[in-house]
Amino acid sequence: MKVKALSRSTADYTRETKSDIQRLPRNVDPELHPLERAREYKRALNSAKLERMFSKPFIASMSGHIDGIYSMAKNPWDLDSIITGSGDGELRMWSLSSQQTVWRAPEAHRGIVKGVCNVPGGESDRFLSVGADKLAKIWSRSESAVARDGVTPETIATYSGKQPFSGIDHHRSRPLFATCSSLVEVWDVDRSEPIANLSWGADTINTVRMNQTEVNVLASCGTDRSVILYDLRTNSPLSKLVMTLSTNAIAWNPMEAFTFATANEDHNVYIFDMRRMDHAASVLRNHVSAVMDVDYSPTGQDLVSGSYDRSIRLWDVNKAHSRDIYHTKRMQRVFCVKYTQDNKYVLSGSDDSNLRLWRARASERVGIKSNRERASIEYAEKLKDRYKFVPEVQKVLRQRNIPAVIKKASQTKQIMLQSRKRKEENERKHAKSNIKPRVPERRKAIIGVTNK
Template identity: 50%
Template sequence: MKVKVISRSTDECTRERSQDLQRVFHNFDPKLRTQEKAIEYIRAVSAAKLEKIFARPFIGAMDGHIDAVSCMAKNPNHLKGIFSGSMDGDIRLWDMASRRTVCQFPGHQGAVRGLTASTDGRILVSCGTDCSVRLWNVPSATMSVDSYDNSAKPLAVYVWKNAFWAVDHQWNGELFATAGAQVDIWDHNRSQPVNSFEWGKDTVLSVRFNPGEPNILATSASDRSITIYDLRMSSPGRKIIMRTKTNSISWNPMEPMNFTSANEDCNCYSYDARKLDEAKCVHKDHVSAVMDIDYSPTGREFVTGSYDRTVRIFQYNGGHSREIYHTKRMQRVFCVKYSCDASYVISGSDDTNLRLWKAKASEQMGVILPRERKKHEYMEKVKDRYKNQPEVKRIVRHRHLPKPIYKAASLRRIIVEADRRKEERRRAHSAPGSMPREPLRKKRIIAEVE
């Protein structure tokens, strides 16, 4: 005769990390849980409120420069190191963990306009308005903070005939490009440019190499143009002319064919390099010129710094910002960077400070226990499930804005609405088909040149 008995192990019936608490087993049958949706909705509202309560994005300021911070660069080989250059020619290497200067690179006589590090993290390249390019040896990441040399000497100094406005290093290569009166391609071992590109007579403001194709780079110039160059060709590739000037460009590291430009008209425009006749997405919310932009290593978000004294974080395909960061003392933001682990955002502003922010304002830093991680993941899922409910949507979208920015945004909405009404009335009193409708993705582009 066989007798069936219930047999369970002790590990299955007790919770982790405690041998005295009995594990509770739930039956998720909808017939037995009639109030499941109501309970989850309340949890979603609570999760949205708790996110606001624990939102403390500002971590600290790195003070040391005596003039405005004009540019920054990340070290791909050192997670907590960040380079910064200021308008008085001072270049510093910061340790973000201790938030203090660990090395200085003196030598520039004017404003430092561009900084970049090689892919292996051993060489730092700087350029400025003193018409010089300087190569520096970066201290090893394995050295302790106290063992760094306080100042370094340049490995090489290349003096040219024009001032420089930007510099960027090739991915997995030995070349770097400078922007100024023209685009110059340099080699580490040569004091003269190995190649030069020029399309027009205006100053080139920014230059960025493509992370997926090392021979392709994109530039923006003061003639409102965005140009794509190929080092394997003797002439420039493609060019578009917009209605306003582009201050900076950043390629998406996960989708190397796409890039986003920070424009003077308060918007950012995402383009596909293979199809430049219209933008893929227009990112709005700033109320003044966008000065700098940088993509997260994940390629899902990017951060922007603006002349309106705020830092905003956008989804790569989102029309409006996910987050806005500001402080009372922060002035016009000239440069922003995402950290190499996508956990932090660094901003450099006109008040001589670098500020360190969390990429997710309410994220819990430090070691998280497994049960805590499961709780956070559950709250995120519940909040995402009910994100379109009015109460949850209102709490998640709400952001406190400084009074000047709030008023400027209201005024900007009034102006945009007035322009829309004016265009509709003009179209209503014109011949049918004489005024074709153009979306904003196409309207801001004047011409495309092959």
């Protein structure tokens, strides 16, 4: 007689430890779960509500400067330190973990500090600063004089220019740095005079940025509305882009050597491909006043911008509208922003003399997560992405508390843009001849491109 018996492994229904949850048998047959979509929708809606409920982006405000913060630099080899320069000529180095000043030079420059940057090298504690006093200085954090409050430490080296400097940036590996005034000057740290002068036009240059991936390329933007690319190998300009309004800042994508972003006076952030600059690769539009600074995240997938409208916006580089807006009641016009090197935080400096620390993801929490917690977060993210176009979920995810001034300015700006578009369509509809061709949004702000 043949008897068939059920055989079960005890590993299928027993726990390894007492702290484990009980294993439950599950049948994934869709016929047994007719309300699966409804349950998923409810979970997606709850996940969206929890994200907004836990959205607390502001971490700390670090005070110490007397004047506004107009320049900022992060150290690629030190996650904890940030350097700021203020309008009264003071330099400070901050520890982000303790949120305290660890180094300061009260009278680093006579007048405003226009730019700061770090000297490369994992063991290097040196950094550079430039000001309106026509001086570029190299400082060392290890100077003993910083221990005495109110005493300006001695500089390692000082370089004198012929005109007030407006920006500075250092080469990734070589002992070279570039400054800008009415032209771009390339300096060797061992020489007292610039080794190369780069110019294309006579107006003041606002910012200079060296490409940290394609290290022989640098970019500058000036008050003549131009963005110019230079080649260090030939010490000559490559191409010149002229826009309708001037550019205030430039940031290179750390993962794509040919991509850079510009902060413009027309309230927009433009992303360009240096191989084809006759049109913008993307236009990011949400600010209601001039964009003063922009910076890429270390992954190259996110952007942060600071604006004259007293707000900070975070962007996905593949989307035209910001994913989040940060503001406080006390924060004034934002002049500099930076992503930290771990992609977790954002820093902003404004003319209310405070340095502020924010979360890059407003609802994200730091710390070690268990496997179950990590799996739950990933599942919630997938659900929100799957149901993001459902009206109820979309409404919760898009809801933001925006200051009344920004909201009113945004509505006014939207009315103006719609009116302009309607006028163009009416002219095109009733014109008998010489109909103006439609200009894509990515080309509207570009006047011309010149290549050498």
